[in-house]
Amino acid sequence: MTESERPGASERSFEEHAFTCNFAGRQSTVSVGREKIDIVECADVKKPAKVAKSDHIILSDVLCAKVTGHSEVTVHVIQGTSKDKKLTLKQVKLSLNDTAQVDTLMKKTNDAIKAITEGVRPRKLLAIVNPIGGGQIGEKIYTTKAAPLFALAGIEILMKLSERPKHAIELARETDLKDFDGVVTVGGDGTFTEVCNGLIERNLKDGAPILPIGIIPAGTGNGMVNGFSGSYDVTAAVLTIIRGSTYKINALEVKSAGDVIYYGTMLFGLGFFGQVIHKAEKKRHLKKLRYPVTMLTGIKNLPSCRVELDVKYTNKDGEDLQPSDWTNVRGSFTSVSCLPAQHVDDEGYVTSSVRNPSMDLTFMPDATRMDMIRYFNDMRKHLMSGEDWVLREPMYSAPFRQVKIKAVDPENELARLLNVDGEPILLDNPEFEIRLLHKLLPIYSRSLLK
């Protein structure tokens, strides 16, 4: 049996270097194992009874180790237990005796990180940056916050700027993604959806697997990112991507006259929500205020549209009802939508509805202003405190797989004005359908406990 075949041999080769170091003002020894870095306080000869303190750093949480001084190594550690909403980066400084030890410790640590994260963390990503989303700081967020973190993690990035509306679709569809592990968006929900559309189209065209998608928030609403990285924070989003775990989400396919119009992931709405997004698009100069302002004016002048729907409902797990029939619904609605909402699953995970197996179709039969105020207030309370959100009459919702919608009055633009993930879409055709594509898109994501 050779040395490397012997049980425990490779663990020993990792650990054979234990160095004396100064850690947090204490004389300690540091050694790099296969899964963790151990830091053990040296025994105090003057106080032999004192129990030596020991610490460890889990290597799968380490971004990298860098030499930061003549005799100092800084270990960059991702922090955040499953309970923390936000991942952060912490620096652990270890002072050693000489340069040679510093180099060895750095190399051992980085080799061990590479070995343990192989096949888990992305090594090469395409970053698609929207320079005009939100406060028009997408490029700055990428350059000053995201790129340095990716560089620290040793991830190679090809950055492409979105130069015009819908350009991100082309970039995601056309860029040669051989050897890439994922695609990240730096922008808002619109950019994310464009990239999803590009990757789905690529998949339909040549069967290429849909690469994992990451979201770095640089838009106005940034509705999606919270559901995946647990906050709206840029660093937390980048660290979530670097960690590499993914979760597959559903997509909504919007089709009209046999053609796919768009794929969405978090929101479909017509009536009120279509009108709001259409008006918000013309108020970009208001930046983050454009949504609240258009919502308020929308509530003041509530729309109404008459539509006929054929719905295929499911149970709450997204399974077809037996028998799986179409249910006809006809009426006058302020809105018909499929909205994101916080959700606590059976294991106590707080997730957004994008993680639900099913999507709920919400009907708002002609609502009053008071109905709408109550609706948004209940939504706010639910999002802030996790309180159960029960729709009040006249609104109601139910999980569905597919819905066919037809404007009763095709002249009324409102019944053809859609909001798909924050994108305003005006259909020519008064008939369209929405289909749920179950667990289609892998997203860089972390589990979030309540």
Ligand SMILES: Nc1ncnc2c1ncn2[C@@H]1O[C@H](COP(=O)(O)OP(=O)(O)OP(=O)(O)O)[C@@H](O)[C@H]1O
């Ligand atoms: N260079 C560009 N010039 C003009 N428009 C662009 C450019 N690049 C992308 N766009 C468009 O910008 C729009 C808004 O993008 P995005 O959704 O990322 O930001 P946002 O609307 O501010 O954020 P959110 O959707 O989260 O509210 C998209 O419709 C996209 O097509």
